[in-house]
Amino acid sequence: MWFNSLRTQLLLWLLVPLMLFVGFNTWVTYNNATDMATVVHDRMLLGSARIIAEQIRYEDEILQVTIPPAALELFQSDSHDLIYYRVVTAHGVLLAGQPDLPAPPKFSHNEEAIYFNATFRDEPVRIVAFFQQVVGNPERVPVMIEVAQTQHSYKTLSDRMWEHTVQQQLAILLLVGLLLLLGLRHGLAPMMRLRDRVQRRKPGVLEELDAAPVPSELVPLVHAINDYVQRLDDHMSAQGRFIANASHQLRTPLTILNTQVHYGLRSTDSEGKDAALRAINKGIQHGIRLVNQLLTLSNAETGIGRPLRQSDVNLIEVVQRVIEELATIAQSKDIDLGFEFRDNPIMIRATPSMLEELVANLLDNALRYTPAGGIVTVSVSHDETGALLLVEDNGPGIPENEREHVFERFFRLQEDRSDGSGLGLAIVREIATASNAGVVLSTAPGGSGLLVSVSFPPPARQPASDIDGGPAS
Incomplete structure (x- = not known):
C-alpha cells in the first residue's frame, strides 16, 4: 500500500504538523485581522466625531451645531455603508442627527470615547460616543457626539486582510511541500542505490557490501x-x-x-x-x-529456527524407555547399565520425540565405546535451577582438546575403530540447543571414561511430585 512507502510516511510526518501549524496560524491571523479592522474602523469613527465636535458653538445662549462634509467623507468606500450621527446635551436635548440612535451604556467625562456595537434599523452598526465640553457653555457639562456606521466595509477590510495572509501561507505550504518532495527524493537516493547494488548481485554470490559510499x-x-x-x-x-x-x-x-x-x-x-x-x-x-x-x-536443526511443539515431559520415563530398548545391547557386551534417580517425576519442557532421541544417542554412544564388561550409569536429578541428566561410562573417554570437535557432524577420533557414523553427539547438541539445554563433556569422576552432563531449564509450570522413587539399576 502507498502508506507503506517510507517517502510517504516521512512526507506525512513533516507536512501534517506543518498543516496543523498553518491551520492554527490561520485562526490567529483571522483574529488579528478582525482586531486590526476594528482599530481602523474605530479611529475613523473617532476622527469623524472629533470633526463634528469642533463645529459645536455656544452662541446667543444656545448650542449650535454645523455638520461639516469632511466628517462624513472619511467613510467613503465601495461597500456603500450608511453613516448615522447624533449630537445631544447632557440633559438629552437633541442638537442634530437621528434621535433614535442607540445610546452608550453610560455618560462619560470630557475628551473620552466609548465604542460599542448595536443594531440600528435592522442592521449591525459600530458606534462611537465622544464627550466634549463646549467653550462658553455655562453648564460646563460635556456634549455627547455619536457617530455610527454599518459594518460592510469593516467586514470587507478584515476579510481581505485575512485572505491575503492565508494565500501567502498556502503558497508557502505548497512551496515547502515541493521542496520536501525534492529533498526526500534526493535524501532517499542512497537507499535506492543500495537497493540496486543488492539487486544486481548474481544468485549465490555472498560478498559483503561496501559501507564507504553509504550515508x-x-x-x-x-x-x-x-x-x-x-x-x-x-x-x-x-x-x-x-x-x-x-x-x-x-x-x-x-x-x-x-x-x-x-x-x-x-x-x-x-x-x-x-x-x-x-x-x-x-x-x-x-x-x-x-x-x-x-x-x-x-x-x-528445524527446531532451532522454528521451535517444534513442546510439552512437559517426565525425564524419568523417557530414560527408562530408552534403557529398556538398549538393554539387549548392554547384555550382549556384558555392560552394567544402571539408572539412578531420587524423585519421580522430574518434569522438563521439551519435544518428547526429540528428548528420546537425545537420551538414545547418549546411551548408544556410551555403550558403543565402552569395552565389554564395563559400566554405564545414567542419573537424573533436579533442583530449583532445573533438571540434570548425567551419562557416565568407563570407556576410553575423549581427550580434552577434542571435546568441542566431537560435536561436529561426522567427526571421528583418529583411534576410533567403531562402526559409528560420527553423528551421535552432533544430534545431542542440536536437540539440546532446541530445548534450551546445555551439554558439557568432562572426564568421569573415576579418572577415566566420559561424563556427559545435560542441564535442562525448569518448566514454566512445576507439577507437584506425587510419586516417590528411589535408586534403580
Whole structure:
C-alpha cells in the first residue's frame, strides 16, 4: 500500500504538523485581522466625531451645531455603508442627527470615547460616543457626539486582510511541500542505490557490501546485511560439508552392499550365500541407522529456527524407555547399565520425540565405546535451577582438546575403530540447543571414561511430585 512507502510516511510526518501549524496560524491571523479592522474602523469613527465636535458653538445662549462634509467623507468606500450621527446635551436635548440612535451604556467625562456595537434599523452598526465640553457653555457639562456606521466595509477590510495572509501561507505550504518532495527524493537516493547494488548481485554470490559510499544512517543496515551474509555463508558452507559427508557416508555402505550382492549371486553354495545375506543385513541396518540419524539431525536443526511443539515431559520415563530398548545391547557386551534417580517425576519442557532421541544417542554412544564388561550409569536429578541428566561410562573417554570437535557432524577420533557414523553427539547438541539445554563433556569422576552432563531449564509450570522413587539399576 502507498502508506507503506517510507517517502510517504516521512512526507506525512513533516507536512501534517506543518498543516496543523498553518491551520492554527490561520485562526490567529483571522483574529488579528478582525482586531486590526476594528482599530481602523474605530479611529475613523473617532476622527469623524472629533470633526463634528469642533463645529459645536455656544452662541446667543444656545448650542449650535454645523455638520461639516469632511466628517462624513472619511467613510467613503465601495461597500456603500450608511453613516448615522447624533449630537445631544447632557440633559438629552437633541442638537442634530437621528434621535433614535442607540445610546452608550453610560455618560462619560470630557475628551473620552466609548465604542460599542448595536443594531440600528435592522442592521449591525459600530458606534462611537465622544464627550466634549463646549467653550462658553455655562453648564460646563460635556456634549455627547455619536457617530455610527454599518459594518460592510469593516467586514470587507478584515476579510481581505485575512485572505491575503492565508494565500501567502498556502503558497508557502505548497512551496515547502515541493521542496520536501525534492529533498526526500534526493535524501532517499542512497537507499535506492543500495537497493540496486543488492539487486544486481548474481544468485549465490555472498560478498559483503561496501559501507564507504553509504550515508552514516544506513551504515548499521549495511553492517546487519553483511553480518547476515557472513552467517548465511557459514550456514551454506556447513550445509555443503554436511551434504558431502552424508554422500560419502551413504556411498560407502551402498558400494559394500553392491559388492556383497554380487558375491552372493556368484556363490554356488548355500553357506556363501548365507554369509553374504548376513553381511547385507548388517550393512542395511547400518544404513538405516545412518539415515535415521540424518533425519533426526535435520528435525533438530528445524527446531532451532522454528521451535517444534513442546510439552512437559517426565525425564524419568523417557530414560527408562530408552534403557529398556538398549538393554539387549548392554547384555550382549556384558555392560552394567544402571539408572539412578531420587524423585519421580522430574518434569522438563521439551519435544518428547526429540528428548528420546537425545537420551538414545547418549546411551548408544556410551555403550558403543565402552569395552565389554564395563559400566554405564545414567542419573537424573533436579533442583530449583532445573533438571540434570548425567551419562557416565568407563570407556576410553575423549581427550580434552577434542571435546568441542566431537560435536561436529561426522567427526571421528583418529583411534576410533567403531562402526559409528560420527553423528551421535552432533544430534545431542542440536536437540539440546532446541530445548534450551546445555551439554558439557568432562572426564568421569573415576579418572577415566566420559561424563556427559545435560542441564535442562525448569518448566514454566512445576507439577507437584506425587510419586516417590528411589535408586534403580
